[in-house]
Amino acid sequence: MAPTVNTPGRALVFIGFMGAGKSSAAREIATVLGRRPVDVDRLVEQRMGCTIEQAFAARGEAWFREQEERTCVETLTAAGEGDVISLGGGAVQSTATRAALARHTVVLIDVDVGTAWLRASGRGRPLARDRSAFNELYASRESIYRELADAIVPGRERGTARSALPWLRTLQPGNRLLWATARSGSYPVLVGPGALELDPWPAAGRPFVVTDEAVGELHGDRLDAEIEIAIPPGEEYKTLATVESIARELARAGAAGDDHVVALGGGVVGDVAGFVASSYQRGIPVVQVPTTLVAMVDSAYGGKTGVDLPEGKNYVGAYHQPSGVLVDVRLLETLPPQERSAGCAEVIKTALISGGRLWERVRAGHFDDEETVLDCARTKLAAVAADERDSGRRQVLNLGHTVGHALETATGYSVLRHGEAVGLGLLAALRLSGLSDLRDEVRELLVTAGLPTRLEDAIDVDDVIAAQQRDKKRRGGSVPFVLVYGPGDVREGQAVDEGAIRAAVAELNP
Ligand SMILES: NC(=O)c1ccc[n+]([C@@H]2O[C@H](COP(=O)([O-])OP(=O)(O)OC[C@H]3O[C@@H](n4cnc5c(N)ncnc54)[C@H](O)[C@@H]3O)[C@@H](O)[C@H]2O)c1
Incomplete structure (x- = not known):
């Protein structure tokens, strides 16, 4: 049935590759809204008087696409507020x-x-018969989907689209929604100029803002907060002592179990405030508002929170998924250049993991615009959705971090910014991966981003190896090395011998 003719307002239109679950998501949402979903594939079939497979066989794909286009345009032109429509996978061409x-x-x-192939093949679908043609089709459509999308919702489980509905309905043009899923909970990530006014607000009760002194001064007035707790800036303050001071301030201010923390700042604030939220009165929600590039592309998502000990980085912490992440890239305008550079290392890392569109953007020098931030968030969230607790796929996010963290620990957290250490760690990981051309390209990208490609002062390789061994013990003795086989092909759990690690670290010395 066609939707109401000339209805004003915005309909919800579901797009995606075959097998994504567009029709099921549309049905789910339409049920909640008390509407009948419009499945354009079924509408075209009714009009053609045959199935899509029969149309392909009898008249060819081009003829089918003409019928599909006419039906899509008519349906979308007539659709408005409250309508729920799903399009066929190829309609967006x-x-x-x-x-x-x-x-x-x-x-x-x-x-x-891979999931799309499992779901779509063997069912007579004309475009899901040959695996390599299917992969090519997926790659060719990926950018089109991504550019059209106002919201991205994982197609994994029933109920996912329904939980995102309150934010899909209120999404304003110019802002983009990513729906983050993890085993312990799902949450909205809003990216855009209206992000800090997310509606509905993702946590109940009163907001208690935790920030650092520099960020609070610059951007504290962007949030309407009950109180603002400002810690001194810097990794040196990512400690248990800071956790205690924040928790005591919350207690003195009367923060209760039904209130929430808002972490306004970079990765340090996000990690510390998130850890306080995970344990204050046995856990209250946290909303992350990242203000550095590192935080916008990486640390704000995925729920890892914690603090450092002198013995090891991030040694005390907890998994505590945020209730929402609000990203306005305009906050980066005040970020000092070295901090922006530090963030570029996480961007390059994420682009290597993702490959495809993000890698091409980063190769072309787009390190910190909204599109890159969104793609990085999407890449990280996909790894977290597959493996929240870091026992498998999520470990790819540690690319460059095994050596990077060890460099930070061995230098007492005061010589290298986290991002600078990650940049050096990426060079070590690429050396261990045996990809010298890609290593050269990444070295050039690091230089362009204003990052070091060698240490300024020589480091004792034994100290780095000892720090790395402690990191390994923390992970239960498993070998957490992540190696690159090519952009978009990054694999966790790779065995690497100590001699090779020593050589890769030594190469970073001046
Ligand atoms: N939890 C995770 O998954 C995860 C992932 C990656 C990194 N991290 C952690 O993140 C931390 C590094 O984060 P970071 O690089 O954001 O550092 P940071 O939080 O220390 O911020 C860097 C500096 O920038 C300043 N600053 C922040 N936003 C600003 C703005 N908009 N304008 C002006 N100044 C601003 C801060 O005051 C600080 O001095 C490390 O502790 C790292 O371990 C955590």
């Missing part, structure tokens, strides 16, 4: 359909190519 989508809220139901 039409320019006219893309233009008709512009006035609606477009929701990409995200699926990885």
Whole structure:
């Protein structure tokens, strides 16, 4: 059934690759809204008087695409507020359909190519018969979906789209929503100029802002807070002593179990405030508002919180997923250049993990715009969704961190910024991966980003190896090395011998 003709407002339109679960998501949402979903594939079949497979066989793909385009454009032109529509996987290849989508809220139901193949193949679908053609089709459409999407919702489980609905309905043009999922909970990530006014607000009760003195001074007034607790800036303050001081301030201010913390700052604030929230009165929600590039592309998502001990980085901590992450890249305008550079290391790391569109953007020098931030967040969230507790796939996010963390620990956390250490760690990981051309390219990217490619003062390789061994023990003795086989092909759990690690670290010395 076609939606109401000429209804004003924005419909929710679900797009995505075959097998993503667009029709199920649309049905789920329509049920909640008390509407009938419009499945454009079924509408085209009704109009053609045959199935899509029969149309492909009898008249060819081009003819089918014409029928599909006409139906999409008519449906989208007539659709408005409250309508719920799902499009066929290939419909977005039409320019006219893309233009008709512009006035609606477009929701990409995200699926990885392996899962899509498992779901779509062997069912007579004409474009899901040959695996390599299927992979190529996926790669060719990926950017189109991503560019059209106002919201990205993982297509993994039933109920996911329904939990995102309150934020899908209120999403304002110019802002983008990523729906983050993990075993222990799902939450909205809003990226855009309206992010700090997320509606509905993702946590109940009163907001207690934790920030650092520099960020509080610059951006504290962006949030309407019950109280603002400002810690001194810097990794040196990512300690248990800071946790105690924040918890005591919360207690003195009367923060209760039904209130929440808002972490406004870089990775240090996010990690410390998140850890306080995980344990204050046995756990209260935390909303992350990242203000550095490191935090916007990495640390604000995924729920790892914690503090350092002199014996090891991030040695005391907890998993505590945020209730929401609000990202306004305009906050980066005040970030000192060295801090921006430090963030670029995490961006390069994430681009190597992701490959595809993000890698191409980063190679072209787009380190810190909204598109890159969004793609990095999406890459990280996909790894967290697959493995919240870091026992498998999530470990790819440690690319460059095994040596990077050891360098930070061995230099007492006061010589290298986290991002600078990660940049050096990436060079070590690429050396261990045996990819010299890619290592050269990454070295050039680090230079462009203003990052060091060698240590300023020589470091004792034994100290780095000892720090790395402690890191390994913390992970239960497993070998956590992450190696690169190519952009987009990064594998965790790779065995590497100590001699090779020593050589890779020694190479970082001046
Ligand atoms: N939890 C995770 O998953 C995760 C991931 C990556 C990194 N981290 C942690 O993140 C930390 C590093 O984070 P970081 O690089 O954001 O450092 P940071 O939090 O120390 O911030 C860097 C500096 O920038 C200043 N600053 C922040 N935002 C600003 C702004 N908008 N304008 C002006 N100044 C601003 C801060 O005051 C600080 O001096 C490390 O402790 C690292 O271990 C955690």
